[in-house]
Amino acid sequence: MLTDGDGREAPDAQAVFASTRGWPIAVQFIRFAGRAGRDGDGMGVEAFLRDYVRDNVFRDLPDELRQLILETAVCKELTVPLAEAVTGRADAGALLSRALRMGLFLDAFDGGEATIYRWHPLFARLCRAISDEEDPGRNERSHRAAARHLEQDDAFAAIFHWRLADDPRAIVRVITERWVRIVIGADAAALDRICAALPAPHQNDPAILLVRACVHDVLGAPHAARTFLAQAVAVAGDEPDQAFALTLPRAQLFLLDDRAALATAAEHVHAGLVAHAHPDRRGRAALLFLVGWAGMRHRLTPRKTIDHLRTAAREADALGDDVLAARARRLLAFVLAWAGALRDARGVLEELGEAADDTRPWLASGGGAVTVAAGMIAYWADDHEAAVRDLRRALAGERAASSFRGVAGVMLALAAARSGDDVATARAVLELDALPGGDRQGVSWGAFRAMADAALADAEGRASEALAIARSHRSGDLPLVSVVFAELIRRSGDAPRALEMLRSLGPYREVSYVRCATLLTAALVHAERGAHRLAHEYGEQALEIGTREGLARLFVGAEPAMRDLLRAHLARGTDYEDLAARGARDVSASGPVATLSPRERAVLDLLGTSRSASEIADALQLSVNTLKTHTRSIYRKLGVNSRREAVRAAR
Structure with a gap:
């Protein structure tokens, strides 16, 4: 047993600190009052200290300073603007500085952009108790004022105050207005706990159920997400309220697999951003990011997706939101690489520097962008070792639910087929076996699996099997698949059919690797027909794109007819000798x-x-x-x- 200097049993040190937070007078009172926490008259510690604050601390304070302390004691942390909002006083900052100089249980910290003030926790609790005695509605009014001020920049702090103000309707409103930037941040799980803790009937609000569906989707629980979505639609019924109507298209960007329906939702969200000045700038940046993220996952129009992510990154920069800015650039690097803008993708990766891939919870369906983008760039540059290294690193660091894992596995198969790396091939086969059987989130995984199988079969000398797979492909909106299959068909001696396949890609014909492969194949077709001048023109255009974007993969390791074409091209003269010689x-x-x-x-x-x-x-x-x-x-x-x-x- 511990005793004090007078032989009395000393209270437990941890319990004392938990009760007093180190406030000296409170510590001394407990020391003399003993473990029971009461003095000789039976007065509790809190009652004694509350009387002490009211009768001694507040007695000689100016009324305006006393009022500020009582009104701001509801806040865990204070800035001058928050103090002004809670008290309604323009001189709140001066009063806080005065309290600090007087030593009134107030600490100040450098918060970067602003000074952060904190009342001593026990002192603040005593002040709230005094407020309840003097004016039972004061604490609630202060919580409401603090919540309204904090909604724009700190949704969780606002929800904290609305909860203490006992206003669940306001909590639902904050969640439905701010949920997107929370979910794409690091606090999706915390948001779900808040939603689950809402009192009935608010926890079954259809908009709240939609939010929970999105939270579970990004946390890698698709079955739970579908359950919440079904509940939301059922509760909303045929006449949904305005909050549900606002939330639904945003939620669809997370939840839909149908590309046409998702494109409609993306247009709806973007049109809302264009038509109305968004009062929440951080929310606007988050919505732009979300539209870009959905466009990336579902391969919507690449140019629009790139624009959305670039704008989101710029707006996040302007707001000082480094996390969202880096996140947008990570996805931007991948979209640029996928769209064939490899030079721009390299620039974004250089801008990011050594920043690692984001592994926060929301990226259960979106992580790995940086390493997969780097692997794709290396693949097109025909740098087999770098491609295999980056893609295997992406696979090592990703969670099983990640859609990037599928892309990394497919690209690893292509890189392994080029390099002849048996270990990489074995890993690629395992990843291909784990791919979804059909379409998922708008991705035709079956077509990608067939492409990878054909590439591996060709590398293993099973050319007829690879060619059969390629010939069965029906061109559509899969540029990478069509380029790989067209090359297999061209190498079999059927350049005209390969050219037809490439020219059927519609809006994807301007993707750099599609355009380069098309020009190169057209050059071969014209050379075979004896139109050598036209063949040279097409070849020169292909070499220009290949040199600019780093597409050596389309030139190196080609069939004899293509090597002969490049040798003839060198003989006629070219501005791109290095790539032509490498391909020859x-x-x-x-x-x-x-x-x-x-x-x-x-x-x-x-x-x-x-x-x-x-x-x-x-x-x-x-x-x-x-x-x-x-x-x-x-x-x-x-x-x-x-x-x-x-x-x-x-x-």
């Missing part, structure tokens, strides 16, 4: 060329251009002497004695 080389050769190191192959590619030795050294960031060393090694391995012989041997 037979990378599948099993002879001496296969013995070259990656650096030697890069040197060999440039030896096939008109560049001088010093220009090649500059392009590869080598010294001329190092370049000469690599060149001698290439000659020795290929058994040649000159640059021309080396280039000829590689072809």
